[in-house]
Amino acid sequence: MQRRNNQLTGAFGEEVVCEYLKVHHAEIIERNWRIREGEIDIIAMYPSGIFTFVEVKTRSTVAFGHPLEAITREKAHRMGRLALGWLATHGCLGCDYQIDVAAVMIAPDGSHSIDYRAAVL
Amino acid sequence: MSLAHTQSVALLGLDGHVVTVEVDIADGLPMYVLLGLPDAALSESRDRVRSAIVNCGEKWPNRKVTVSLSPAWLPKSGSSFDLAICIALLSAHETISAEAIADIVFLGELSLDGRIRAVRGVLPALIAAQKAGVKTAVVPSANYQEAQLMQGIEIIAMEHVKQVLRWLRTGEREIADEFDLQWQPFDDTLDFADVAGQPQARLAAEIAAAGGHHILLIGPPGAGKTMIAERIPTILPSLSIAQALEVAAVHSIAGLFTNRSPTSLLAPIVSPHHTTTRVAMVGGGAHVIKPGACSLAHNGVLFIDEAPECPAGVLDSLRQPLEAGTITIARSIGNITFPAQFLLVLAANPCPCGKFSGRGRNCTCTSQQVRRYLGRLSGPLMDRIDMRVQVDPVGRVDMARTDLGETSAAIRLRVIAARSVAEVRFADYNWKLNSQIPSRALRTVFQPERAGMNFLHDELDKERITARGLHKIIRVAWTLADMHGHAIPTLNDVEQAHILRGGVEL
Numbered sequence: 001m002q003r004r005n006n007q008l009t010g011a012f013g014e015e016v017v018c019e020y021l022k023v024h025h026a027e028i029i030e031r032n033w034r035i036r037e038g039e040i041d042i043i044a045m046y047p048s049g050i051f052t053f054v055e056v057k058t059r060s061t062v063a064f065g066h067p068l069e070a071i072t073r074e075k076a077h078r079m080g081r082l083a084l085g086w087l088a089t090h091g092c093l094g095c096d097y098q099i100d101v102a103a104v105m106i107a108p109d110g111s112h113s114i115d116y117r118a119a120v121l
Numbered sequence: 122m123s124l125a126h127t128q129s130v131a132l133l134g135l136d137g138h139v140v141t142v143e144v145d146i147a148d149g150l151p152m153y154v155l156l157g158l159p160d161a162a163l164s165e166s167r168d169r170v171r172s173a174i175v176n177c178g179e180k181w182p183n184r185k186v187t188v189s190l191s192p193a194w195l196p197k198s199g200s201s202f203d204l205a206i207c208i209a210l211l212s213a214h215e216t217i218s219a220e221a222i223a224d225i226v227f228l229g230e231l232s233l234d235g236r237i238r239a240v241r242g243v244l245p246a247l248i249a250a251q252k253a254g255v256k257t258a259v260v261p262s263a264n265y266q267e268a269q270l271m272q273g274i275e276i277i278a279m280e281h282v283k284q285v286l287r288w289l290r291t292g293e294r295e296i297a298d299e300f301d302l303q304w305q306p307f308d309d310t311l312d313f314a315d316v317a318g319q320p321q322a323r324l325a326a327e328i329a330a331a332g333g334h335h336i337l338l339i340g341p342p343g344a345g346k347t348m349i350a351e352r353i354p355t356i357l358p359s360l361s362i363a364q365a366l367e368v369a370a371v372h373s374i375a376g377l378f379t380n381r382s383p384t385s386l387l388a389p390i391v392s393p394h395h396t397t398t399r400v401a402m403v404g405g406g407a408h409v410i411k412p413g414a415c416s417l418a419h420n421g422v423l424f425i426d427e428a429p430e431c432p433a434g435v436l437d438s439l440r441q442p443l444e445a446g447t448i449t450i451a452r453s454i455g456n457i458t459f460p461a462q463f464l465l466v467l468a469a470n471p472c473p474c475g476k477f478s479g480r481g482r483n484c485t486c487t488s489q490q491v492r493r494y495l496g497r498l499s500g501p502l503m504d505r506i507d508m509r510v511q512v513d514p515v516g517r518v519d520m521a522r523t524d525l526g527e528t529s530a531a532i533r534l535r536v537i538a539a540r541s542v543a544e545v546r547f548a549d550y551n552w553k554l555n556s557q558i559p560s561r562a563l564r565t566v567f568q569p570e571r572a573g574m575n576f577l578h579d580e581l582d583k584e585r586i587t588a589r590g591l592h593k594i595i596r597v598a599w600t601l602a603d604m605h606g607h608a609i610p611t612l613n614d615v616e617q618a619h620i621l622r623g624g625v626e627l
């Protein structure tokens with residue numbers, strides 16, 4: 001039950017971030033691209049032509065610290081590898097790209113806030 | 122603005138370097154990067170600073186925090202940067218004005234709840250800060266007394282990070298009670314009056330104090346060697362303020378103010394155990410180089426009991442500081458020089474069982490053991506010892522006497538008088554004590570009376586003394602002359618010095 005809840009929370013967070021990207025004129029290319037090594041939450045492209053890979057962390061409580069603290073060095077490296085993997089399989093190796101992270105915090109009353117950080121790696 | 126800087130001090134031996142602590146808070150994943158060659162204790166500052174900030178009710182920036190300690194090439198160690206990092210970080214996080222902290226030196230280790238803990242080396246750090254033109258320094262309350270020795274810099278003692286923040290934000294602070302900065306000249310717990318009898322050893326101690334001569338006391342257990350050695354600081358003139366500051370700085374680096382007050386003007390006495398190592402004796406250490414016993418005894422007395430029991434090499438490591446008055450320790454992080462001008466007092470039993478004295482009736486050692494025992498003290502070291510004195514067991518006559526011996530205060534007056542005579546004589550030279558007269562000067566300007574010189578030359582011809590021994594005897598003779606009021610050493614002074622040197626057999 002708990003697991004289901006967390007998945008719903010995660011899906012909600014990704015939805016929020018997609019809306020945020022659209023507001024900022026980015027085009028969503030793909031969502032939840034998954035290979036054996038892991039998953040990229042959102043792949044988008046800005047009008048400037050830069051591929052953007054977004055990792056979304058959603059939390060409904062701050063008991064476990066800031067959501068972005070959950071991204072360890074190892075996870076960050078995996079995001080880099082996944083991004084290259086996506087570019088390779090889509091014939092875009094060598095294109096400009098960046099990796100963004102977004103933290104979505106859901107308050108007990110259902111309101112949410114977003115902490116978006118561009119080009120963190 | 123997400124950039125701020127403040128200052129702290131890195132210590133390399135006694136030399137302090139003012140370090141700029143810069144903190145940059147940038148967008149990015151939450152991360153903490155510490156630059157500037159930190160050691161393990163300093164790298165752990167991240168967790169102490171973070172807990173302290175959170176537990177003081179402040180916000181930890183969940184962004185990329187870069188802390189840079191410059192100059193970057195200088196290796197930095199220890200926990201004394203915690204407070205500076207914490208304050209710069211909060212300023213970069215825009216909770217304190219950056220101008221307010223830019224020119225202040227912060228020293229202190231943080232506990233997880235935000236209290237500021239004492240650190241080593243506050244005094245040398247402040248000396249370096251003052252030289253660099255710093256006007257204000259924040260130090261842990263526990264180090265306040267030591268910090269107050271430093272004149273010409275505003276010292277602010279703080280107990281808790283919250284107090285520091287309140288002061289930086291509002292300008293309000295509780296003024297810590299100023300310690301009554303009284304230099305304490307003498308300590309009357311030890312006194313020469315306690316020593317029964319021992320006229321020869323008393324005299325030798327007085328000469329040692331007056332001329333700065335190193336001595337070896339030889340005697341059976343219980344005769345009073347340790348008692349006499351422990352009381353030598355009480356007959357030395359009290360330290361000048363400059364000397365006291367030097368001593369306080371060395372003790373501060375070693376973190377040893379637990380048993381010596383920083384405001385004491387009494388000459389220090391350090392008595393390392395005979396199992397001590399070379400590093401403990403001269404100083405050293407892998408990451409943080411600490412002064413050894415010979416530097417802690419700077420301007421005071423280094424007393425080594427049971428000297429022949431010391432492992433080979435430990436005593437000999439003292440030869441260089443005995444000559445130079447300083448000790449230079451070379452390690453990968455650099456060469457560090459500590460002062461080491463001390464009066465060396467060695468004590469030894471006459472033989473392994475300790476009873477070979479007087480008629481030696483109770484001694485159970487073979488004659489070879491007796492001969493070997495003092496032979497463990499190496500020749501080159503013995504050559505640097507000016508006086509070798511027999512301390513005989515106290516007899517019933519001395520113990521039964523109810524009138525006490527001379528007090529330390531009375532002896533000290535004579536020591537000070539003798540020293541001032543020497544000081545006047547050496548006004549044009551760069552040494553102050555008879556033990557420091559260079560051998561060249563002994564053969565030219567500072568010769569004893571002709572009769573005395575002839576006596577010494579005869580002894581030299583008979584190979585009873587070495588050339589170095591001859592110089593040592595003349596130096597002691599000068600001290601005796603000062604004490605007896607002779608303008609130059611007489612034959613009598615020279616003969617007495619020769620006897621104190623230990624004559625032929627040792």
